[in-house]
Amino acid sequence: MDILNQLSDTLEQRKTADPETSYVASLYAKGPGAVLKKIGEEATELVLAANSGVKEDIIHETADLWFHTLVMLSQHDLGHQEVLGELQRRFGQSGIEEKARRKR
Numbered sequence: 001m002d003i004l005n006q007l008s009d010t011l012e013q014r015k016t017a018d019p020e021t022s023y024v025a026s027l028y029a030k031g032p033g034a035v036l037k038k039i040g041e042e043a044t045e046l047v048l049a050a051n052s053g054v055k056e057d058i059i060h061e062t063a064d065l066w067f068h069t070l071v072m073l074s075q076h077d078l079g080h081q082e083v084l085g086e087l088q089r090r091f092g093q094s095g096i097e098e099k100a101r102r103k104r
Contacts (some may be wrong), residue, residue, distance in 0.1 A: 007067070010024075011070060015074070032075055035071050035072045039068045040076060042064045043065055044066075045061045045064065045065075046058070046102060072101075
């Protein structure tokens with residue numbers, strides 16, 4: 001969990017950083033669409049890596065997807081804590097029941 005807290009702190013700091021010197025600040029400066037595009041790219045790369053079965057590639061692409069997802073959450077003033085809270089809320093609950101409840 002420490003790494004998630006460290007990343008969250010860094011992502012917050014990058015909101016005021018120079019886009020010329022920070023990759024994350026440059027994503028923020030381009031607006032939400034830039035991060036969403038990266039999430040789509042990384043999700044596709046993860047699917048391809050998982051299909052190949054190369055464990056190192058799967059780990060690398062998962063890290064890329066998680067990272068860019070954390071950037072997106074930060075753009076919306078959200079953090080991993082809210083997502084983990086939602087996962088905790090769902091834990092022990094049937095996925096079928098949870099999905100049906102969302103459709104109502």
